[in-house]
Amino acid sequence: MLVMKYGGTSVGDARRVRESARITLTKPGTNVMVVSACGGVTNLLLEAGNAAANGDDATRQRAVNAIHTKHANVLGGIGDETIRLQTQTAIDQLHASLDATLDDIATAQELCAKRSDFLVSHGEKSMATMMAATLRDMGEQAVAVFTDQVLATDDRHGSARPQPELTRERAAERILPHLQAGETVVCTGFIGFAPDGSTTTLGRGGSDYSATLLGAAIDADEVQIWTDVPGMLSADPRKVSTARVIPEVTYDEAQELAHFGAKVLHPRTIRPAVKAGIPVRILSTFQPTNAGTVVRPGGQSQRIKATTALKGLTMLTLDVPELEDLAGASSAVFHALHENRVEIISAQQASSRRAMTFILDTLASGCEVFVEKLRVSLGDLEADITCVDDIAVVAAVGEGAANTPGALAQLLAVLSRANVPVLNSSQQSSNAAMVVVVPGDAADSAVQVVHDGLIGSARTHRRSGGRRRDVLGETYRVG
Ligand code: ASP
Ligand code: MG
Numbered sequence: 001m002l003v004m005k006y007g008g009t010s011v012g013d014a015r016r017v018r019e020s021a022r023i024t025l026t027k028p029g030t031n032v033m034v035v036s037a038c039g040g041v042t043n044l045l046l047e048a049g050n051a052a053a054n055g056d057d058a059t060r061q062r063a064v065n066a067i068h069t070k071h072a073n074v075l076g077g078i079g080d081e082t083i084r085l086q087t088q089t090a091i092d093q094l095h096a097s098l099d100a101t102l103d104d105i106a107t108a109q110e111l112c113a114k115r116s117d118f119l120v121s122h123g124e125k126s127m128a129t130m131m132a133a134t135l136r137d138m139g140e141q142a143v144a145v146f147t148d149q150v151l152a153t154d155d156r157h158g159s160a161r162p163q164p165e166l167t168r169e170r171a172a173e174r175i176l177p178h179l180q181a182g183e184t185v186v187c188t189g190f191i192g193f194a195p196d197g198s199t200t201t202l203g204r205g206g207s208d209y210s211a212t213l214l215g216a217a218i219d220a221d222e223v224q225i226w227t228d229v230p231g232m233l234s235a236d237p238r239k240v241s242t243a244r245v246i247p248e249v250t251y252d253e254a255q256e257l258a259h260f261g262a263k264v265l266h267p268r269t270i271r272p273a274v275k276a277g278i279p280v281r282i283l284s285t286f287q288p289t290n291a292g293t294v295v296r297p298g299g300q301s302q303r304i305k306a307t308t309a310l311k312g313l314t315m316l317t318l319d320v321p322e323l324e325d326l327a328g329a330s331s332a333v334f335h336a337l338h339e340n341r342v343e344i345i346s347a348q349q350a351s352s353r354r355a356m357t358f359i360l361d362t363l364a365s366g367c368e369v370f371v372e373k374l375r376v377s378l379g380d381l382e383a384d385i386t387c388v389d390d391i392a393v394v395a396a397v398g399e400g401a402a403n404t405p406g407a408l409a410q411l412l413a414v415l416s417r418a419n420v421p422v423l424n425s426s427q428q429s430s431n432a433a434m435v436v437v438v439p440g441d442a443a444d445s446a447v448q449v450v451h452d453g454l455i456g457s458a459r460t461h462r463r464s465g466g467r468r469r470d471v472l473g474e475t476y477r478v479g
Contacts, residue, residue, distance in 0.1 A: 001030065001220050004032070035187070042123050048098075078133055101118055102119070153200045253433075310393045314367060342370075346426065393437055394438055395435050403432075
């Protein structure tokens with residue numbers, strides 16, 4: 001059994017919705033669909049919510065109207081009149097609930113995370129309802145299931161963490177019986193429920209994560225992420241014209257790619273699949289017969305497969321005169337980062353220099369303010385702190401290649417030939433990625449030369465890759 005997830009663009013209008021339904025029906029057996037809200041609807045819901053909180057009725061109404069128009073378009077694609085009218089009634093009810101929620105927000109004059117989660121859930125609920133109806137219109141038995149009854153989470157509204165055991169129980173009650181009865185189950189992506197029963201969300205773009213969580217909960221054979229790009233690419237195609245689809249990546253490679261900025265998968269998506277050993281395939285609804293990228297364990301290739309850049313980061317270096325102070329000083333830094341909710345991209349020690357280097361997510365306060373806070377936490381400890389804004393981390397990803405002796409030297413040589421200044425570099429034996437830190441404005445050229453030097457054009461691989469020609473020859477270009 002497959003779990004097939006369709007993102008916002010793949011359900012963006014009546015034609016895309018029918019195409020996604022058609023793709024689902026080409027697969028044998030009875031399968032689960034997970035759908036995002038119609039493209040743009042989540043943003044419109046948030047816009048309406050913020051407008052309601054600010055008492056801006058005109059903006060609220062404009063956003064609500066835009067949502068109605070998008071939904072009317074999808075409803076218009078349902079040919080059978082009885083099914084269409086029934087579905088219209090269900091959508092009218094969801095729209096009424098949306099209005100009531102916006103009224104609540106207007107009364108509270110505030111869009112809190114809990115209300116916001118319930119508000120945005122209307123997007124996914126509407127789409128699941130319309131997708132199930134579209135499948136019935138195409139002659140299939142199908143039912144919509146709202147996962148704020150199924151996907152258990154904690155109560156961190158806006159970015160909730162899943163509770164797999166309870167999810168498994170709920171899925172056994174609310175999903176499996178439908179599948180056994182031969183019905184395609186259309187689940188809402190993105191949403192779950194907190195211990196108090198209120199609706200939660202998994203964070204923006206969280207529908208992919210829903211798909212792997214649900215896949216693990218019902219022991220799916222494969223999770224398919226149907227999207228608007230043809231798979232994971234060897235680089236950002238807007239930056240590197242020879243970027244191409246990677247046919248296969250390991251779990252570790254996929255996680256490194258997501259961590260270092262490849263936007264294809266929500267970073268947490270892969271974790272439930274890894275635990276359950278379920279392959280995840282990324283496919284395009286615009287080119288449905290292409291093989292896409294499969295993410296699965298093993299399959300090391302001894303090749304660098306992709307390069308990515310994460311920009312807008314900060315590099316913080318801590319230098320202590322006495323080695324004994326390093327642990328204390330580092331602990332103060334970690335503490336300050338934790339307090340200020342700054343994400344650590346990487347942390348590294350150079351013991352000879354008694355220094356620690358931290359690569360951090362953008363500091364909301366900027367370097368100066370943060371360094372000041374840090375000095376306070378350091379107390380009596382003597383330490384030199386350097387903080388550089390606007391740096392980028394460039395990663396070269398490939399399990400079995402990134403950790404071989406000489407690989408980092410080769411990467412640095414390629415960058416040095418192109419005169420890309422390298423501020424820091426790291427390679428760890430356990431990692432599927434090598435990482436260099438470069439100034440932000442050198443990131444694009446770094447990615448380009450790393451791709452040229454270590455990955456090469458599709459043609460190079462076609463020559464050396466023999467049989468894999470078909471898949472590797474799939475060059476992706478934007479525009
Ligand atoms: N609709 C949600 C969003 O736009 C979730 C998703 O599409 O994955 O963030
Ligand atoms: Mg998405």
